[in-house]
Amino acid sequence: MSSKILDGYLYTEDDEWLKVEGEIGVIGVTDHAQDSLSDIVYLELPNVGDFFGIGETFGVVESVKAAADLMMPTSGDVVEVNEALVDTPEKVNADPYGSWMIKIKLSHPSELKDLMDAAAYAAYCEERE
Numbered sequence: 001m002s003s004k005i006l007d008g009y010l011y012t013e014d015d016e017w018l019k020v021e022g023e024i025g026v027i028g029v030t031d032h033a034q035d036s037l038s039d040i041v042y043l044e045l046p047n048v049g050d051f052f053g054i055g056e057t058f059g060v061v062e063s064v065k066a067a068a069d070l071m072m073p074t075s076g077d078v079v080e081v082n083e084a085l086v087d088t089p090e091k092v093n094a095d096p097y098g099s100w101m102i103k104i105k106l107s108h109p110s111e112l113k114d115l116m117d118a119a120a121y122a123a124y125c126e127e128r129e
Helices: 031-037 083-087 109-114 118-128
Strands: 016-021 024-029 040-044 057-063 067-071 076-081 102-106
Touching (some): 040 083
Antiparallel strands (some): 016 024, 024 102, 040 057
16 A cells, blocks of 8 residues: 655655745654554654754654654754644544644754655655565
């Protein structure tokens, strides 16, 4: 089964997505990630005001099969946390692209060039299968 990959998003090798909305980056996990994890039962997310550098762990997602660190696709300050998702983490399985986890103020927009577009991420996912 191939995962859903949306255009207009940027992707990491750790299976996070980032959607740029002006100076804000909206972050979640990809369809591939939620499919690999299977039933997500727990999310640990940071607090508003926390700063994370590129590649740092900003939270944890746990499923019935495994736990995985959530990695920052780019550096920035957390400006919003999807608290509703913490209460209903299974929404990530149902709608991974509609289930954003955090929003950050982008510190270094130049870092975005290191992320993959949809075509590159699709190729990356194919390589791993």
